[in-house]
Amino acid sequence: MADSILESRVAYAMAGTVRRRRESLGMTQEQLSLASGVNRSTIQDLESGHSDHKSERPANPRMMTILRLADALDLPVSELLEPVQERYDFEKARLAEESTQ
Template identity: 40%
Template sequence: MSGKPSIAPHEAFGQVLRQLRQSAGMTQEQLSLESGVQRNFISLIELGQNQPTITTVFKLAQALGCAPSEMVAKAESLRT
């Protein structure tokens, strides 16, 4: 280990969600419309204040054009 504390899983997932959304050129509002997840909830996930259910992860992944496992793997890599 590098000695630096790892970030919490929900914070890492929020960072990944924001990165993927921005890379896709989407606003939170656009992601909300594409995924059916409320914009405010997306914002709270990105801030690490809320944790999505597995169903929400699948909806977000589909809207972003990636696999849910890719999102989780990226979040996991941020924690190490």
């Protein structure tokens, strides 16, 4: 249970990061798709935080997807993943604290 909560919250952190950056650049999902070579439906799913539009499973993009998106969004991978890492660390600590109570 804790792992699924952690995965979901990390997926939503990635979703928000990609969406905010894309929108700040004035790009549509289609434009990001063309610039990155990542399928538009994959971008749509990633921005929703889900692995696909029919599933409630958290998004878990492949490394090449992350690299291509970072490049197309003109971000170092470290900046793309920084909010994800921060959310992971926060949620992991919170879940550990809850398990000791």
